[in-house]
Amino acid sequence: MSAAPPADAAGAPEVVLVNGSSAASLAPLDRGLHFGDGLFETIACRGRRPRLLDWHLERLALGCARLHLPPFGADELRQEILALARAAENSIIKVIVTRGSATARGYGPSGREKPTRITLRYRWPDENPDWSTHGVRVRTAALRLGENPALAGLKHLNRLEQVLARAENSDPQIAEALLFSSSGLLVSGTMSNVFIVSQSRLRTPRLDRCGVAGVMRRAVLGCARSAGVDVAEAALRAEDLADAQEIFLTNARVGIWPVRQLDARALTPGPVTRALQIRLAPLLEEPPDA
Amino acid sequence: MSAAPPADAAGAPEVVLVNGSSAASLAPLDRGLHFGDGLFETIACRGRRPRLLDWHLERLALGCARLHLPPFGADELRQEILALARAAENSIIKVIVTRGSATARGYGPSGREKPTRITLRYRWPDENPDWSTHGVRVRTAALRLGENPALAGLKHLNRLEQVLARAENSDPQIAEALLFSSSGLLVSGTMSNVFIVSQSRLRTPRLDRCGVAGVMRRAVLGCARSAGVDVAEAALRAEDLADAQEIFLTNARVGIWPVRQLDARALTPGPVTRALQIRLAPLLEEPPDA
Numbered sequence: 001m002s003a004a005p006p007a008d009a010a011g012a013p014e015v016v017l018v019n020g021s022s023a024a025s026l027a028p029l030d031r032g033l034h035f036g037d038g039l040f041e042t043i044a045c046r047g048r049r050p051r052l053l054d055w056h057l058e059r060l061a062l063g064c065a066r067l068h069l070p071p072f073g074a075d076e077l078r079q080e081i082l083a084l085a086r087a088a089e090n091s092i093i094k095v096i097v098t099r100g101s102a103t104a105r106g107y108g109p110s111g112r113e114k115p116t117r118i119t120l121r122y123r124w125p126d127e128n129p130d131w132s133t134h135g136v137r138v139r140t141a142a143l144r145l146g147e148n149p150a151l152a153g154l155k156h157l158n159r160l161e162q163v164l165a166r167a168e169n170s171d172p173q174i175a176e177a178l179l180f181s182s183s184g185l186l187v188s189g190t191m192s193n194v195f196i197v198s199q200s201r202l203r204t205p206r207l208d209r210c211g212v213a214g215v216m217r218r219a220v221l222g223c224a225r226s227a228g229v230d231v232a233e234a235a236l237r238a239e240d241l242a243d244a245q246e247i248f249l250t251n252a253r254v255g256i257w258p259v260r261q262l263d264a265r266a267l268t269p270g271p272v273t274r275a276l277q278i279r280l281a282p283l284l285e286e287p288p289d290a
Numbered sequence: 291m292s293a294a295p296p297a298d299a300a301g302a303p304e305v306v307l308v309n310g311s312s313a314a315s316l317a318p319l320d321r322g323l324h325f326g327d328g329l330f331e332t333i334a335c336r337g338r339r340p341r342l343l344d345w346h347l348e349r350l351a352l353g354c355a356r357l358h359l360p361p362f363g364a365d366e367l368r369q370e371i372l373a374l375a376r377a378a379e380n381s382i383i384k385v386i387v388t389r390g391s392a393t394a395r396g397y398g399p400s401g402r403e404k405p406t407r408i409t410l411r412y413r414w415p416d417e418n419p420d421w422s423t424h425g426v427r428v429r430t431a432a433l434r435l436g437e438n439p440a441l442a443g444l445k446h447l448n449r450l451e452q453v454l455a456r457a458e459n460s461d462p463q464i465a466e467a468l469l470f471s472s473s474g475l476l477v478s479g480t481m482s483n484v485f486i487v488s489q490s491r492l493r494t495p496r497l498d499r500c501g502v503a504g505v506m507r508r509a510v511l512g513c514a515r516s517a518g519v520d521v522a523e524a525a526l527r528a529e530d531l532a533d534a535q536e537i538f539l540t541n542a543r544v545g546i547w548p549v550r551q552l553d554a555r556a557l558t559p560g561p562v563t564r565a566l567q568i569r570l571a572p573l574l575e576e577p578p579d580a
Contacts, residue, residue: 011394016318025315026323028306028408033316033386035449036326067450068457092395096323104301105382105412107449107480108456118318122395146436146500147472150454158448159325159397160357164440166398167358182437182472182499190397209472210436 013120014091015084020076020117030116032098035107036157038116039063043093044253045085045124046285050093052252053081055215060097063154072097072115080119090124092253096157127254132277135260135269136175136249138189141165145181147209155212162190175257176249178241181210186236189249192257193217197246197272202231216250223279229272246270255284303410304381305374310366310407320406322388325397326447328406329353333383334543335375335414336575340383342542343371345505350387353444362387362405370409380414382543386447417544422567425550425559426465426539428479431455435471437499445502452480465547466539468531471500476526479539482547483507487536487562492521506540513569519562536560545574 018024031037041056050056057074064072081093100113143165151158165177176189186205188194193214195204202224207213224231234240241247247259247267256277258269308314321327331346340346347364354362371383390403433455441448455467466479476495478484483504485494492514497503514521524530531537537549537557546567548559 011392011396012319018318026318026320028308028316028410029303030316030323031453033320033323033388033408034330034447035453036447037450037453040324067454094395098323102301105384105415106301106456107452108460109453118323120318125395143440144438146438146441148434148436148451150433151436151450156450157324157326158450160327160441160446160448161438162397163321163325163327163399164357166396170398 011122011125013094013122014088015119015121017080017119018116020080026116026118027101029101030098031100031102031109031113032096032116032157034102036159037067037109038069038096038098038157039067040094040096040155040157042252043081043095045088045091045093048086048089050081050085051284052215052219053078055218056095056252059155059213059215060095063156064097066150066154067099067156068109069097069099070113070115072117077117077119084119084121088121088123092122092124094120094122098157131175131257132254135258135267137173137261138176138178138247138249138259138263139169139174140263141177141179141190142168143179145179145187145210147181147183149209152210153207153213165190178262180238183209184237185209186238186241187211189251192249192251192254195220195248195250196236196241196244197270198240198244200230200272202229202272203234203236203240205236206233214250214252216252216255219283220250220256220276220280223276227275227279229276246273248273248276255280301412301415303384303412304378305409305411307370307409308406310370316406316408317391319391320388321390321392321399321403322386322406322447324392326449327357327399328359328386328388328447329357330384330386330445330447332542333371333385335378335381335383338376338379340371340375341574342505342509343368345508346542349445349503349505350385353446354387356440356444357389357446358399359387359389360403360405362407367407367409374409374411378411378413382412382414384410384412388447421465421547422544425548425557427463427551428466428468428537428539428549429459429464430553431467431469431480432458433469435469435477435500437471437473439499442500443497443503455480468552470528473499474527475499476528476531477501479541482539482541482544485510485538485540486526486531486534487560488530488534490520490562492519492562493524493526493530495526496523504540504542506542506545509573510540510546510566510570513566517565517569519566536563538563538566545570
């Protein structure tokens with residue numbers, strides 16, 4: 001079966017479904033391959049339940065609308081994700097939705113495409129538990145992100161910038177790289193959003209020019225607001241990062257990672273980070289849509 | 291066979307090879323799909339010969355080096371292209387090279403990937419012959435391209451910007467859309483490079499921040515230099531475009547398309563455009579590597 005990954009591949013998924021079928025393979029004409037013409041979601045599943053599923057599906061639907069992708073069968077996808085999550089105690093489910101096979105040569109969609117849905121379930125990865133408690137080491141990427149409001153916020157398939165930023169450094173002790181945009185704005189990590197705390201004010205980059213609007217970023221913004229923290233999305237630059245007393249990263253799987261080192265600078269996970277980790281903890285183990 | 295396109299699809303390829311095999315399909319773990327982690331070439335084949343094949347393969351090799359893709363078997367690919375071209379009088383061959391199937395989850399390459407090569411042969415498209423002689427109608431795209439020197443010049447698989455720019459307008463009489471970058475620089479069309487003529491000086495946008503360094507752009511730059519035309523790559527803005535007496539587009543298939551209308555402005559294909567079309571004609575029908 002062509003869809004099966006090689007048995008010895010590290011990190012290979014346990015399940016691969018193409019349009020719901022484990023026997024299906026991907027058409028070489030798929031516009032996801034040719035142009036990155038599609039979107040994805042990476043969903044953390046704990047206790048056999050997908051975490052923040054509604055928000056993942058909401059972001060996917062928003063992305064489809066912005067890219068003018070045809071409807072992809074949201075109910076069917078939800079059932080598929082729930083069934084896959086139920087079959088393993090903890091897992092990561094990645095969903096890719098593309099515009100489907102090309103019906104003509106060239107970039108322009110014909111409007112007659114039928115979307116392709118690829119669903120993969122991976123084992124929950126082993127990870128150093130210290131990273132959540134004591135924090136992670138982070139570096140600043142040399143690569144800068146291009147700015148395009150038409151794509152900003154979306155979790156689309158054009159990810160060469162993230163590939164190149166990750167490839168700048170292969171030290172497994174460096175958990176993440178922070179990225180600035182071409183005009184010098186702080187954006188995010190390669191696979192996480194970033195928050196900074198300065199004089200008890202919590203700030204995270206506005207994502208109106210580039211970056212992905214993460215579901216865990218949304219959860220943390222909500223937690224912070226309900227806790228009465230002074231929190232806002234803002235245009236942040238290198239000097240804001242340098243002035244920050246606390247820095248932390250968010251992502252759907254890890255929740256909050258305090259940053260304990262940024263390039264050569266040591267940081268201590270501070271009170272705002274710790275308070276938000278405590279408030280977020282129930283959500284990480286118990287999805288709100290349970 | 292999963293690799294076969296639907297028989298009724300307009301513009302479907304006549305031949306699809308995945309790693310040289312017509313029976314193979316694409317792995318759903320391919321990083322070309324997940325991240326657009328790869329490159330492509332679109333090669334015009336006339337009289338059973340691929341035009342400018344050396345330059346296509348050179349650009350592909352350069353792109354592989356810049357993206358740190360593993361070697362993809364350039365000799366094998368050359369033979370494959372030559373064989374496919376021989377089997378049809380005129381055709382378009384598209385080659386996609388990706389980093390291959392993911393060997394781990396996440397953006398970072400493991401270094402253990404084996405590249406995937408997908409080769410597609412399409413029929414030579416029907417096209418209004420007037421477009422080469424009388425010129426094409428062109429509009430300015432609303433979308434602006436993000437700027438990233440790390441990707442500039444490469445024909446990589448992250449093409450959502452081009453998809454969205456094409457989707458802005460579906461009038462088949464508008465042949466192309468011109469794109470500016472986020473900082474206001476003129477870059478290219480969605481599938482072509484652009485040249486402007488002002489006071490007998492020929493200029494084309496520098497491609498150090500975004501855009502694709504087209505093989506036909508290279509051929510036209512060479513033609514112009516050998517004809518003694520004052521020609522240079524430059525940073526061009528909207529006012530340069532507005533001041534231009536002649537505008538033309540280049541692409542591997544069409545050679546030179548004069549622009550006869552840009553948005554509401556009418557233009558007449560001028561002497562520099564005509565002279566270059568004449569100089570380019572032999573190359574379009576007789577590849578230099580024959």
